[in-house]
Amino acid sequence: MYRLWFTGFDPDTANLKIYIDGALFARTYLLAKLFTGAYSELPSPLAGEESAGFYCYVPIPFRSSIRITTNGAAAKPLQLFYYNVGYHRYTRGRNIVSWPESNAAVAAAVGVWNKAELGENPNSGDPTTVRISGSVRLPGMGIPISLQEIEGPRIVYGIRINVDADVSVVNDILLRITWDREPDAAVHAPLSAFFALGHYGANSARSLVVGAIDDWLYTYFPMPFAHHANIELINRRPMPLESVKYEILHKAFNEDFSRVGYFRTAYFRHLAGPGLSMTLLDIEGAGQLVGVAMSFEGSGPHDMEANAPSLLFLEGDERIYVDDCRTPTIYGTGTEDFFNAGWYFTKVPFSKPVHGCTTKNTDKGYGVVSAYRLFLHDAVPFRKHLRATIEHGPANDVPVLARTVAYYYYQPVIRALPWGRLEIGDPGSESQYGYWNSSQHWSGSRTYTFEGDLDKIQISHGGRAHRGTSRFAFPTPADNQGFLLRRMFDQGIRNQRARVRVNGQDLGSWSRTGGNTADNDAGRGKWCEDDLPIPASFTSGKTYLHFDVAYEPSDATLSDPALDWNEFSYSLYDLHETGPAHPSLMSPRLPILCAIDVVSRNLDKLDLVCPDEGGTLVPVAWEPIFGASWYVWRSIAGVSVLPGCPVSLVSRSTDKIDAFFN
Known part of the structure; x- marks a missing residue:
């Protein structure tokens, strides 16, 4: 468990109890003290409070289970008590050591967080570092000026920029970074957005990896690259800037690039109308x-109680979807909650190591807010696809102008390949995968929606429920590294739980509280x-x-035990x-007027073979389960x-293709 956040609790009575690995006795904390550093195992500044948001970033590992309870005491009558809990789940067999009372790694993290207030680079001190500094003139009119081109493999781990001009200028200067001479920039964003300052003024951020100190903008995100880096600034104003100072730190990088991602950003300017969430990032691949850093301005209904323009757009919830799962992996309780604050940011500006609010203003007749939130030890991993959105208002019903930047690491490969899907209630699919169940409790069809961005799209699907056992089988490739099994179910039946066996081996309980x-x-x-993650020890070979x-x-501790286990579909992903990893999403580079042939070897399957500009034959495939992407497979050897x-x-059969060439 990586993140706890609360607001709205009664400081005199509200408590928190944490049960680790089925323990009968809990660690009990008074919430009013938990966030002050009063408990040695939950030290400040990893636990703290700012702007009515109470947060704890002390990692709490557990080997088999965790249960968190509270008396839920609210601070005022009719006031709600809000909470967020963030965690990572690992496959069985990982060497997880459950939460100790003292932890040297936590003590080291405290030291790093304390340095954030000084704007220090947490990666500094390597004697092999190359430090490049200088000053450039930015001519204006969108002409790019390169600060430095670097040959790899290297890792950039520090960029500092000093713009000796009015603070509003940083809205009109873009940072552009290109890796390995790719045609599209990996980073392309205004300085104000990239360095988390916000769009509306001089209040600076001072986080662990982006911010500003003593007129210097800084980023300490590690940025490895294999072949080439080009770091540029672009002045979009008509008038030139005579002197922009910079400093770049880089050093050798000798690690396996199949194990790391390239640093990238997604910057958007949203004019958000009714009905649709704003997209922060929508990317196919792994990483x-x-x-995220965001700036909003909106003109919702006037707040009569505060006699100020409303900040109702902050009622929007964040939703993060991972690997095409239609249920949000992360679903928040409000925009300021997402940024670890509370009640529309009661105190601003503030800047913390992983979150902050640099601007909140209602003086101009409308509300403006700028804030940032970093996911460092609580990064959101994805193997195939990630989509992050945020609402503007309770139901996307408050018009806003927003500028958002998402920071992410990326590999253009698919590490969770859709492998098969069992449709319960479909006789053909049930026969194909050998589906059977005992003690069936219900069968039929339901028409529901998913939570989140899909809550207005009704989907009808057949399914079954049982109090016995269901059985089915998927053919699989022997050279796998594990699988992911995804169940679609009716969560109107709460607290479902089942025991899963794979080829006779006990995988443990699969539960959804x-x-x-x-x-x-x-x-x-x-x-x-x-x-449900299935480790390679169960599947390899x-x-x-x-x-x-x-x-x-x-x-037994739950007040409403599940009536049964229901299932409407099972999807299997090859990890x-x-x-x-293959397939890749990097399109082959083809010469001009290149001939391409295509064949359909089966219903809803297309295959291409492309001779690239190096004379290598590259197979490319598409089928509906791949979505909008073409998947690039290994080139034909020899x-x-x-x-x-x-x-x-x-195509001479459904799984055989022959290529003829001269």
Whole structure:
């Protein structure tokens, strides 16, 4: 567990109890003291309070289970008590050491967080570092000026920029970084957004990895690259800037690039109208989301109680979807909660190592807010796809102008490949995967929506529920690194739990605490998808995975145990967590007038073979399960052709393709 956040609790009575690995006795904390550093195992500044938001970033590892309870005491009558809990879940067999009372790593983190107030580079001190500094003239009119081009493999781990001009200038100067001579920049954002200052003034951020101190903007995000880096500034104003100082730190990088991602950003300017959330990042591939910085301005209804323009747009919730799961992996309780504050940011500006609010203003007849949040030890990993959105208002009903930047690390590969999908209630699919169940409790069809951005799209699907065991099997590639099994189910039945066996081996319990029992005609939010990781120790070398999913009564501590275990579909994803991964999303570079042939070897499957500009034959494939992307597979070994050589394809069966070329 990486993050706890609370607001609205009664400081005199509210408490928190944490049960680790099924312990009968809990560690008990008074919430009013927990965030002051009064408990030695939860030290400040990893635990603290700012702007009515109470947060704790002390990692609390658990080996088998964790249960967190509270008396839920609110500070005022009719006031709600809000909480967020963030955690990572690992596959079985990982060497997890449960939460100790003292932890040297936590003590080291305290030291790093304390340095953030000084704007110090946490990676400094390496004697092999190359430090480049200088000053450039930015001519204006959008002409890019390169600060430095660096040959790799290297890692940039510090960039500092000093713009000796009015603070508003940083809205009009862009930072652009290109890796390995790719045609598109990996970083392309205004300085005010990239360095988390916000769009509206001089209040500076001072976080662990982005911010400003003593007129210097800084970023300490590690940025490895294999071949080439080009770091540029672009002045969009008509008038030149005569002197912009800079400093760049880089050093050798000798690690395996299949194990690291390239640093990138996604910058957007949103004019958000009714009905749709704002997209912070939507990317196909693998990587980790490590932060966002946002600036909003909106003109919601006037707040009569405060006699000020409303900040109602802050009622929007963040939603983060991972690997095409239609249920948000992260679903928040409000915009200021997402930034670890509370009640529309009661005290600003403030800047903390991983979160802050640099601006809040209602003096101009409308509300403006700038804030940032970093996910460092609580990074959001994705293997196939990530989509992060945020609402503007309670139901995307408050018009806003927003500028957002998302920081992330990225590999253009698919590390969770869709492998198969069992549709419960479909006789053909059930027969294909050998589905069977005992003690069936219900069968039929339901029409519901998912929670979050899909809560207005009704989906009808057949399914079954049982109090016995369901069985099914998927054919699998033997050279796998594990799998992910995803279940679609009706979460109107709360607290479902089952015991899972894979090829006869006990994988443990699969449980989903809570649910959505809202009684509404549309069944809004009752569909849910949940993932079960299956480690390679259960799957490596296997060409079939046989699943037994046995209903279990819910935890006795829950007030409403599950009636049954229901299932509407199971999807299997083939994982390749480490090493070179295929398919890739890097399109082959083809010569002009290159001939491409295409063949359909099966229903809804297309295959291309492209002779790239180096004379290598590259297979590219598409099918509906891949979504909007073409997947690039390993080049055909031992074959070399002239660039642009015509290639003809023929499919002689559903899984065989022959290529003919001269």
